[in-house]
Amino acid sequence: MGYETSRRLASLGMHVIIAGNEEEEGLAAVRKIQQEATEGKVEFMYLDLASMKSVRRFVHRFESRGLPLHVLINNAGVMLVPERLTEDGFELHFGLNYLGHFLLTNLLLDLLKTSGSSISCSRVVTVTSATHYGGCLDLSDLQGRSCYCxxxxxxxxxxxxxxxxxxxxxxxxxxxxxxxxxAVDPGMVDTALYENLCRPAKLAKRPVAKLLFRTPTEGASTAIYAAVSPELEGVGGLYLYNGRKTESSAISYDERLQTQLWMKSCALVGFQKA
Structure with missing residues (x-):
């Protein structure tokens, strides 16, 4: 979960776990939030979503703590990186952005269920992007091996x-x-995600970002809304942008494709329940 999202949840008095693969950065975020938020509690736990082994280890460590889990925010990701594979042999975008979150959510699902109740459901908030509108899903080549872009x-x-x-x-x-x-779309947010742009694109982005991009605080607002808003109690299956229900791409509503991807994902990460 991002720093700004973590800070704002901690300020609401929640016990926040920042899970990430940059320990030094994560601990620095914890210290900074602790200085600002007096109501909640915040801590860091190591998790590398590009490693299915790391995901399983994280879940085991978290479950051993005996803590409830009321909100899971899936917010890690890489963008526009050169072709690379995870340690499990998955294309990095697909492995880290999607499969890591898929396995993490499923392994934590039982805990989410027992933590929720009929008057206060647990919530899974998954951060996606408007780029999904242009996305294509080739079930026969999810790793982009035939032609990587x-x-x-x-x-x-x-x-x-x-x-x-x-x-x-x-x-x-x-x-x-x-x-x-x-699912939530934070909009175009001025973060380090754009570091993989080519140099000319980076230079062109700077003035545009100041005018059109959202700040990290603004970008976190929709995830916070999805995580804690009373208006969304018991409400799921939404695509939220700027705090409002929005239509996602037409293909995203294809239930047959949803099921096919789910089953294929279970096989890829070795998850038995469907």
Whole structure:
């Protein structure tokens, strides 16, 4: 979860776990938030979403703490990186942005269920992007091996997150579980995600970002809304932009594609429950 989202949740009196693979950066964020937020509690736990082994270890460590889990915000990601593979052999965008969150959410789902109740559901908030509108999902080549394109790989991973969210909500609703799942689009936010742009694009971005991009504080607002707003109690299966329900891409509502991706994802990460 991002620093600004963590800070604002801690300021609401919540116990926040920042999970990430940059320990020094994570601990620095904890110290800074502790200086600003007096009501809540915040701590860092190591998690590398590009490693399925790390995801499983994190879940084991977290469960051993005996803590409840009322809100899970899936907010890690890389963007426009050159072709690289994770340690499990997945294309990096697909492996980190999507499969890591897929496995993490499923492994924590039982805890989310027991932490929720009929009057206060637990919530899964997954951060996606408007780039999903241009995303294509090739179930026969999810790793982009036939023709790799950084933008295509990033867009596909964000589309996969929306499809995942909708299928998850359908499963939760069918079983009557006290958990909801929503996808949020923070808009164009001026963060380090753009560091992989080519130099000319970086130079062109600077003046544009000051005028058109949202600040990290503004970008966190929709995730905060999805995580704590009373208006969304018991409400799932939404795509939220700027605090409002918005239509996602037409293909993201394809229930057959949602199911196919879910089953394929289970096989890829070795998750037995469907």
């Amino acid at each position: 950084p933008h295509g790989a990033y867009s596909q991973s964000k589309l996969a997150l929306v499809l995942f969210t909708y299928h998850l909500q359908r499963c939760l609703q069918a079983r009557g579980d006290a958990v909801t799942a929503n």
